[in-house]
Amino acid sequence: MEPASDELENPTPTPRQLILKLLLVVEGGELDVTSAVRACALFGLSANNTRVALARLQSAELIETVVRGAYRLGQAGRALGEEIGAWRQAETRLREWDGSWVVALTAALGRSDRKALRARERAFGLVGLRELDDGLFIRPDNLVGGVAHTRERLLSLGVENSTAVFQAQQFDPQRDARAHLLWDASELQKTYSEGQRTLQASMARLAGMPIEDAARESYVLGDQAMRQIVFDPMLPEPLVDSAHRRSFRELVKRYDDVGHQIWRDFLAQGR
Structure with missing residues (x-):
């Protein structure tokens, strides 16, 4: 989900955020009210708030009714989903920098x-x-x-x-020097390294966790990593080590895939 929207902004999800993301993950692209309530409960979100969120999402045409009590993404929701998923192809939208x-x-x-x-x-x-x-x-x-x-x-x-x-182009030497220092490359490298360590440690323990805990952790850590990607300035060499950034992004993709499967398994248990 691109994240110019508020859907990626808060690590503790609202019912709206969680429902939209689940509809991008669930088998068949359909989510029933019971499953939505059960998923939201993992984060301490009430059944009433979940039902209100479903109604408001439907009113905003982000979701639509499939049958009574079951929903799928509406036209606006599908467009948002495509926007949100664009982070996976971000590296392909870069070109060599000419200065x-x-x-x-x-x-x-x-x-x-x-x-x-x-x-x-x-x-x-x-x-x-x-x-x-x-x-x-x-x-x-x-x-x-x-x-x-x-x-x-x-x-x-x-x-x-x-x-x-x-x-x-051709800034004066002083401005050009300042321009190259506007982004803290060492801080970016640090966030890539720390992000990788966090996700690798999580992936190593997810399989041994109760499904509820694994679903909750994969959502929170995956969402944090995705927001880090969304707000990454996508700098070229020599301003940043782009290979390090790509390595982090590939790990986030793998973690996202693992998280999606965990959530499918969690939702299947409630059927």
Whole structure:
């Protein structure tokens, strides 16, 4: 699930978040009310809150009724699911970096509209833009589709249509040096290493855990890892060790597959 949505933002799930994710995992793509209530109960979420979430998801056309008491993703939910699953192919959307930068200029946009400002800041974080000078945000131009793709994604994430997005190159030496230091490569490497250790340790113990505990742990740790991926700026060499990032991402894919099977087994036990 891409995560510009709130669906990936909280490590303790709401009924809405958990239901949407389960509908991407369950056999046949259908989830009944009893299974939804049972799954949510693992996280201390009440049956009443679960039923309210189902009703609201249906009202928002994110889910639809299959038969009485059973649901599948609606059209909007399927689109969200495709967006959320896009993290698995993120590495294929990178290209070799030629040293140029994508720039978003916000100096003329103002800061009085707090809602617009929050949307802008969130979008910039998801796209990996950092502030070089006042109102001048940049990222390496290493994404397939270049400036046009980045502009389109920013607009889809709620950034104002009047935002100037363009390519820049040949910064003066001082700015170029500062640009290369906007991202903490050592901190990124640390998160990759720590993330790998956490997931490897979890995978080693999941098979020996009660199914309820395994389902809960695989959800929480898998969600944390996925959010780490979603907010990764996808930097090129030499700004970061891309091989280390790919290794972490491949492990997250394997962990996600293991977690999906655990949840299928958990839900099957309740039938």
